Amino acid sequence: xxxxxxxxxxxxxxxxxxxxxxxxxxxxxxxxxxxxxxxxxxxxxxxxxxxxxxxxxxxxxxxxxxxxxxxxxxxxxxxxxxxxxxxxxxxxxxxxxxxxxxxxxxxxxxxxxxxxxxxxxxxxxxxxxxxxxxxxxxxxxxxxxxxxxxxxxxxxxxxxxxxxxxxxxxxxxxxxxxxxxxxxxxxxxxxxxxxxxxxxxxxxxxxxxxxxxxxxxxxxxxxxxxxxxxxxxxxxxxxxxxxxxxxxxxxxxxxxxxxxxxxxxxxxxxx
Numbered sequence: 001x002x003x004x005x006x007x008x009x010x011x012x013x014x015x016x017x018x019x020x021x022x023x024x025x026x027x028x029x030x031x032x033x034x035x036x037x038x039x040x041x042x043x044x045x046x047x048x049x050x051x052x053x054x055x056x057x058x059x060x061x062x063x064x065x066x067x068x069x070x071x072x073x074x075x076x077x078x079x080x081x082x083x084x085x086x087x088x089x090x091x092x093x094x095x096x097x098x099x100x101x102x103x104x105x106x107x108x109x110x111x112x113x114x115x116x117x118x119x120x121x122x123x124x125x126x127x128x129x130x131x132x133x134x135x136x137x138x139x140x141x142x143x144x145x146x147x148x149x150x151x152x153x154x155x156x157x158x159x160x161x162x163x164x165x166x167x168x169x170x171x172x173x174x175x176x177x178x179x180x181x182x183x184x185x186x187x188x189x190x191x192x193x194x195x196x197x198x199x200x201x202x203x204x205x206x207x208x209x210x211x212x213x214x215x216x217x218x219x220x221x222x223x224x225x226x227x228x229x230x231x232x233x234x235x236x237x238x239x240x241x242x243x244x245x246x247x248x249x250x251x252x253x254x255x256x257x258x259x260x261x262x263x264x265x266x267x268x269x270x271x
Contacts, residue, residue, distance in 0.1 A: 058088050058089060058090045059088065059089050059090070059110035059111065059270055060089065060090050060091075060092070060108055060109045060110055060111075061081075061084050061089045061090070061091045061092070061109065061110060061111040061112070061113060061270070062091075062092050062094065062099060062105075062106070062109050062111070062112050062113070063077045063080065063081055063091065063092070063093045063094070063112075063113040063115060064094045064095070064096070064097065064099050064100070064112070064113075064114055064115065064116060065077040065093070065094075065095055065115035065116065065145075066095050066096070066097070066115075066116045066119065067116040067117040067118050067119040067145070067149065068117040068118045068119070068144075070117070071115075071117045071143060071144055071145050071247075071248065071249065072249050072250055073115040073116065073117065073145055074095075075249075075250045076115050076142075076145060076247070076250045077093050077113075077115050078093075079250050079253065080113060080262075080266070081093050083263065084111075084113075084266065087267065089110070089111070089270075097116070097119075097121055097122070097125045098125065100121075100125040100126070100128035100129040100132075101124060101125060101128050102128075103128060103131070103132070106128060106129075106131075106132035106137060107132065107135065107137070109132070109137045110137065110138060110270040110271050111137065111138040111139075111140060111266060111269060111270035111271075112129065112132065112133070112137055112138065112139050112140075113139075113140055113141055113266065114129075114139070114141045114145065114146050114149060115141065115145040115146070116145060116149045116150075117144045117145050117148055117149060118144075118148060118149065118150075118151065119149065119150065120150060120152075121149070121150045121153055121156065126150070126153055126155060126156055129156075129159075130155060130156070130159050130236075132239075133159060133236050133237060133239035133241065134236060134237025134238060134239060135237065135238055135239070136237070136238040136239050136271050137239055137271065138239055138240045138241075138242075138266075138268075138269030138270045138271050139159070139160075139236070139239060139240070139241045139242070139269060140241070140242040140243075140262075140265050140266040140268075140269040140270075141160075141242075141243060142243065142244045142245070142246060142247040142262055143197075143199070143244070143245055143246060143247040143248055144164055144248075145247070146160055146243055147160050147162050147163055147164050147199075147201065147243060147245065148163065148164035151163070158204070158236075159236045159241065160241065160243060161203060161204040161206070161207045161232060161234045161241060161243060162201045162202060162203040162204060162207070162229070162232070162243065162245075163201060163202050164199055164200075164201055164245075165200055165201060165202055166199075166200040166220070167197035167198055167199055167200065168198070168200060168215065168218040168219060168220040168223065169198075169218055169219055169220075170197060171195065171196060171197060171248075172195070172196075172197075172198055173193060173194070173195050174193070174194055174196075174198045174213055174215075174216075175191055175192070175193055175194075175213060175214070176191060176192050176193075176194060176211050176212075176213050176230050176231075176246070176257070176258075177191045177211060177212050177213065177214070178190065178191055178210070178211050179209060179210060179211055179212050180208075180209070180210045180211075183208075183210050183233075184264065184268065185210055185231070185233065185242070185261060185264040185265050185268055186210045186211060186231065186261065186264075189257050189260065189261070190257075192255065192257040192258075193255075194246060194252065194255060194258065196246070196247075196248045196249075196252050197248045198213055198215065198228075199228065199230070199245040200215070200223060200226070200228060201228060201229065201245065203228075203229050203232070204234065206234060207229060207232035207233070207234050208232055208233050208234060209229045209231070209232045210231040210232060210233065210261075211229075211230045211231035211244075211261070212227050212228060212229055212230055213227075213228050213230050214226070214227050214228070215228065229245075230244065230245050230246065231243070231244045231245070231246075231261055231265070233265070233268065233269075239269075239271075240268060240269040240270075240271070241269065242265035242266065242268055242269040243265075244258070244261055244262055244265060246258045246261070246262070247262065
């Protein structure tokens with residue numbers, strides 16, 4: 001790879017590397033090619049290679065994973081990075097919160113998918129993320145990898161619209177009830193069952209709730225009968241924010257409705 005270059009893969013299977021003075025590419029047969037060209041043309045081509053074979057410009061997504069390993073964030077990042085690429089997204093996967101310090105890069109994104117449970121975020125990292133969303137970059141995530149990320153950062157929680165506080169009795173059977181049948185994220189879906197953690201959360205009353213669950217026969221009997229939001233969307237500045245409390249581990253997305261909601265939510269959030 002050319003030093004200082006960017007590598008892009010487009011749907012035709014052609015891999016490009018664009019640097020400040022040269023462009024290199026390998027075709028579908030694996031043969032390599034290169035050409036030295038003027039800098040202005042290189043900059044132009046660096047945008048051209050973002051165009052898919054079907055003529056649409058690829059959107060850019062950033063997935064940042066880390067924190068507590070119990071939620072299997074790397075596996076989750078791999079799962080959704082792969083799917084986003086099938087939807088004409090150019091995806092960067094990062095394992096450092098310093099990714100939120102590059103304002104120029106963040107400003108070029110369509111979507112940020114946080115996958116970071118617990119841990120600590122610096123003031124500068126938090127501000128970088130929140131300012132990008134305020135300026136219009138979409139944010140979409142799930143379970144504790146988005147809503148149990150930085151427990152001492154209320155500014156972050158104000159953006160996400162909720163914070164985990166408990167999952168009574170841990171892994172249980174429960175029902176998710178679709179409450180908004182007209183929204184594009186949940187349209188056509190019916191109530192469905194999960195065998196996982198049923199999140200009890202502190203949530204923002206300004207959220208547009210799309211699905212809920214009711215706590216029944218929990219050992220913490222004082223919360224029995226509570227109707228808890230599961231899926232919501234909201235605005236934060238100019239940015240769209242989507243969240244689902246499903247997905248304790250990536251295998252939970254083998255439930256078709258859980259996966260479909262997450263996919264639709266990411267596409268809705270992306271600008």
